[in-house]
Amino acid sequence: MSVKLEDIVSLCKRRGFIYQGSEIYGGLAGTYDYGPLGNALKRNLRDEWLKFFVDGWDDMYLVDTAVLMNRKVWQASGHEQTFHDPLVECSNCHMRFRADQVKDKCPNCGKENTFGEPRQFNMMLKTNIGPIDDERSITYLRPETAQGMFVNFKNVLYSYQPDMPFGIAQIGKSFRNEISPRDFLFRTREFEIMEFEFFIKSEDSDKYFEKWRGDMQSWFKHLGLPAEKIHEVEMGEEDRAHYSKRTIDFEYDYPFGRAEISGLADRTDFDLKNHQEKSGVNMEYRPKDGGAPFIPHVIEPTWGLDRHVLAVLANAYSEDEQGGEKRVFLKLPAKLAPVKVAVFPLLKNKPELVKKAREVYEMLKKQVEGEVMWDDNGNIGKRYRRQDEIGTPHCITIDFQTLDDDTVTIRNRDTTEQTRQKIAEISLA
RNA sequence: GCGGGAUUAGUAUAGCGGUAGUACGUUUGCUUCCCAAGCAAGAAGCACGAGUUCAACUCUCGUAUCCCGCACCA
Numbered sequence: 001m002s003v004k005l006e007d008i009v010s011l012c013k014r015r016g017f018i019y020q021g022s023e024i025y026g027g028l029a030g031t032y033d034y035g036p037l038g039n040a041l042k043r044n045l046r047d048e049w050l051k052f053f054v055d056g057w058d059d060m061y062l063v064d065t066a067v068l069m070n071r072k073v074w075q076a077s078g079h080e081q082t083f084h085d086p087l088v089e090c091s092n093c094h095m096r097f098r099a100d101q102v103k104d105k106c107p108n109c110g111k112e113n114t115f116g117e118p119r120q121f122n123m124m125l126k127t128n129i130g131p132i133d134d135e136r137s138i139t140y141l142r143p144e145t146a147q148g149m150f151v152n153f154k155n156v157l158y159s160y161q162p163d164m165p166f167g168i169a170q171i172g173k174s175f176r177n178e179i180s181p182r183d184f185l186f187r188t189r190e191f192e193i194m195e196f197e198f199f200i201k202s203e204d205s206d207k208y209f210e211k212w213r214g215d216m217q218s219w220f221k222h223l224g225l226p227a228e229k230i231h232e233v234e235m236g237e238e239d240r241a242h243y244s245k246r247t248i249d250f251e252y253d254y255p256f257g258r259a260e261i262s263g264l265a266d267r268t269d270f271d272l273k274n275h276q277e278k279s280g281v282n283m284e285y286r287p288k289d290g291g292a293p294f295i296p297h298v299i300e301p302t303w304g305l306d307r308h309v310l311a312v313l314a315n316a317y318s319e320d321e322q323g324g325e326k327r328v329f330l331k332l333p334a335k336l337a338p339v340k341v342a343v344f345p346l347l348k349n350k351p352e353l354v355k356k357a358r359e360v361y362e363m364l365k366k367q368v369e370g371e372v373m374w375d376d377n378g379n380i381g382k383r384y385r386r387q388d389e390i391g392t393p394h395c396i397t398i399d400f401q402t403l404d405d406d407t408v409t410i411r412n413r414d415t416t417e418q419t420r421q422k423i424a425e426i427s428l429a
Numbered sequence: 430g431c432g433g434g435a436u437u438a439g440u441a442u443a444g445c446g447g448u449a450g451u452a453c454g455u456u457u458g459c460u461u462c463c464c465a466a467g468c469a470a471g472a473a474g475c476a477c478g479a480g481u482u483c484a485a486c487u488c489u490c491g492u493a494u495c496c497c498g499c500a501c502c503a
Contacts, residue, residue, distance in 0.1 A: 005496090006495095006496080009495090010440060010441080011440090013439075013440075014439060014440055014454080020494075020495085023494090025477090025493085026476060026477060026492085026493045026494060027476090027493070027494045027495085028493090028494085029493085029494065029495090078503085079503070082503045123501085123502080123503065124503095143503085176502080176503095178501080178502070179430055179500080179501050179502080180430070180499095180500080180501070180502090182496095183496095184495095187502075240503095241503055242503060243503090260502090322464060322465090323464070323465095325464090325465070327464090327465090344463095346461080346462070346463070347460085347461065347462065349458095349459080349460080350461075353461095377455095377456095378455095378465080379462055379463090379464085379465075379466070380462065380463050380464065381462085381463070381464035381465050381466075382454095382464085382465045382466095383464090383465090384463080384464050384465080385464075385465050386465085388464095397463065399461090399463075400461065409463075411463080411464085416464070418463075418464095
C-alpha cells in the first residue's frame with residue numbers, strides 16, 4: 001500500500017511542515033508556505049546539497065543573484081520570445097494552437113470557425129519596475145535562476161581567474177505562471193531551484209554530461225531515495241527546452257505518479273553566445289596556456305528543491321502497528337530530520353525529574369548539531385508518537401533510575417527499541 | 430485554461446430549510462505513567478460573496494481553493 005498524497009498534505013498541515021499560501025484569505029493557487037518544521041527540512045536539504053556539490057569542489061563558485069533582471073536578459077535568453085506567441089483555443093475540442101500556424105479550421109477536430117480571439121499565454125510572471133506602469137517598465141520575475149549565473153560569468157572570471165572547467169552555483173526562487181498548479185509542492189508558481197552551470201570546452205561535453213549524471217544518481221542515494229524510484233528519461237528533441245542540445249530528466253515515483261525531480265541539460269554555448277551578441281560584452285574564456293579564446297560550453301544539472309522536499313516526505317512516510325494502534329512516522333534520514341533528538345522527563349509533575357531532564361536538554365543543545373526539542377506534555381507514549389510523526393530519530397527519557405545512576409533511555413524511531421546509556425556517553429548513532 | 434467532483438473545529442468525518450454533532454488531536458489540572466492509558470474541566474467549525482426565504486451550514490448563482498481527467502510544463 002503506497003502512501004497517498006492527501007495523507008502527506010494532511011500531516012504537513014497538522015504538524016507544521018507546509019501550509020497553503022495565503023490560507024486565511026482562501027489561499028492562492030500554486031503557492032505554499034513552509035512552517036518551522038518544513039523550513040528546517042528544506043534547509044537541511046539545501047545544506048546537504050551545498051556540501052555535496054559546492055563545498056567539496058575547488059572550482060565551484062556559489063552566487064546569489066537578483067530575482068529581478070533587466071528585461072533584455074529575457075530577450076537574449078529567448079524566454080520572452082518563446083512565450084510571446086499568441087495562442088488560440090478551439091471552442092469545440094479546447095486544443096490550443098499558435099495563432100500564426102492555423103487558419104479557420106481546427107487541426108484536431110476539424111470544426112471550422114471555432115477559434116476565439118488570440119490570447120497571450122505567458123508563462124513568465126510579468127511585473128513593472130518603477131512607478132510608471134507602461135511598456136518600457138516591464139520585466140519579469142525570473143523563470144529560472146540560470147541567467148543570473150550567465151550574466152555574472154564575466155564577473156566571476158575577473159574575480160577568481162578560475163581554471164577550466166569550473167562551475168557557478170546558485171540556490172534561489174524562480175517563478176512561473178503555471179496554467180494549472182497541481183499536486184501539492186510539485187507544480188507551483190513560486191519554487192526554489194538548486195543548480196549550477198558547469199563551464200567546459202565543447203569537446204568535453206559528453207565527458208562532463210556523464211560525470212554529473214553519475215553524481216546526480218549518487219546524490220539521490222545520499223538522500224535515501226531508492227534507486228528503483230528514480231528514472232532517467234532522455235528527452236526527445238521536441239520535448240527539450242529551446243536552449244538544450246541534450247536533456248535527461250530524473251523522474252521520481254511520487255504518490256501521484258512519475259514526474260520530474262531533477263534535470264541535466266547540455267545548454268551548449270547558447271546562453272553566453274546570445275548574451276555576448278545582445279550585450280556586446282565579450283564572453284570568451286582565455287586559456288592560461290595561451291590557447292585561443294572561446295565561448296565555453298555549459299552543462300547544467302538542476303534540482304527542484306520543493307520537489308525534493310515532497311519526494312523525501314513521500315519516501316519517509318510510514319505506518320506500522322504498535323500495540324494494535326496505527327502508528328504514523330517519518331523515516332527521514334537523520335541528516336534531514338527537522339528535529340534531531342527530543343528530551344522528556346518521564347513525569348512532568350516530579351520536579352526532580354524535570355530538573356534533571358532540563359540539564360540533559362541544555363547539554364544536548366550545546367552538543368547536537370540541529371534542533372533539540374523539549375516535550376513534557378501528556379504521557380510518554382503521546383510524546384513518542386508526536387516525535388515519530390515529525391521524523392525525530394531519537395527520544396531521550398529521564399526516569400527515576402536516572403536519578404540513581406545517571407543513565408537515560410534512548411528510543412529509536414524506526415524500531416521503537418530503547419537502550420540505556422550514561423548521560424556523559426550519549427551516542428545518537 | 431476546459432470538463433467533472435469536493436469544501437463543516439488543527440485533522441478526519443456526521444447532519445438538517447428552524448440554536449451544529451462525533452472521533453482523534455489540542456489546552457488546564459490530578460495520577461512513580463515507557464509507547465496516543467485513566468479521570469475532571471475547557472477552547473475551537475459550516476471557505477468567501479450575492480440571491481431565494483419569515484428563516485440558509487442546508488436551495489440557487491458567482492468567486493476562491495483542493496482533488497480527478499484533458500491541455501500546458503518553454
